Amino acid sequence: MTGDSRPAVPEPVVPESAVPEPAAPGAAAPEPAVPEPAVLPGRSMAVCAVIGAAVMAAVDEIVFHQVLGWHHFFDRSTPAVGLLSDGLLHTAELLGLVLGFVLYADLRRRHALAPAHARAGLLLGLGGFQLFDGIVDHKLLRLHQIRYGVDLLIYDLVWNGAALVLLAVGAVLAVRARRRARS
């Protein structure tokens, strides 16, 4: 399938096999033939934010459900919509983990990764998910609480406070990355 749109031009001089490879020894610059899209800061940040959110969800699952056993597997007071959102979120977390890493690998392959933006995105994702979990899951849907049988206030403050710290660090890194990219 050679969907070549150019008019029929005789070009037997350069057979396909003789096309200079990017890293050919005679080539002056090892530039790839196509002008690669330059670094993609926005995409780097978004991809790493997906990874961050999924990682935080996984940490939540592993540390609080499995290791500490603070979160119950099932809370009888959970409404159906909460159960549904939890199932959806849980599956999205798994798929997000895979999606994030494959998109990250794609960025690396295209030499389009902006490391500073990626770091900022990662922290924003981590904090964003933590805050979402603390506010929406714990408080609005009442899906589960951080811990049971104790006064929740201090736990909630620490949980959401930690989320805000992560978000703040992420925001600072994002601003710095953008400033450095401009200058």
Added chain:
Amino acid sequence: MPPAPGMLLAVLALLAALAYLTATTRLRRRGDTWPGWRDACFAAGCAVLACASLGPLPGGPFTAHMAQHLALAMIAPVLVVLARPLTLLLRVLPARPRRALLTVAHSAFATVLVFPPLAALLDLGGLWLLYRTPLFAATHQPLVHAAVHVHVVASGLLFTFAVCQLDPMRRRWGLAWRATALLGAGAAHAVLAKSLYATPPPGTGFTTTDLHHGAQLMYYGGDVVELAIAVVLAVQWYVSTGRVRSHEQRRAGKVTATAVAGGPR
């Protein structure tokens, strides 16, 4: 569990493995390449099918049932689908049966059946019916039990086949359709597992520990298999975008090369 359907399934699985290995041997002797890991996958899938349908699995009755469900409907199908059985059949069959198989595979019915959301609905819908109606309590009847067994294995295979889309079918669905079907099925599976933790299937009386272990096994076991399918989709995307990319680069390289060589433009 009555031994008859289990035994039958185990024998069928072993025969399938034998047929697969014979076919790949013939293929290789002919000079075709066929990666060895596909043989391993198919053999492992058949072994899982046979073991799960024969052996009494450990744990309480509900946990053992759930382990069987996981093995038959999720783990074995992924292994079997990864081995691309349809592709193999199309390569080794003689012309006439091959044409017949293609007619079936390209029929309107098959095309509709492998529409990923429909496959997900058939698979998960059957599961919800099984656990949320008196159907599960009725599986002590051999005939019902056998029918449920067959449905679970077949729908698991169908779902995995439709979402992974490794074998050639007439209609190919994009990644968005397949990923969405996976997401929906995963969520429905997780919700069902969690709800089983609290409420047993109607008409059954399992101990609470047994019920809890079974539900948790379903939840986390489902995760592992979902993750595996997601990795299959991710690798497909990565490889195909890479192919497009290197193709574009080669083409652009050709253009530059002609330009550099003082080509006609």
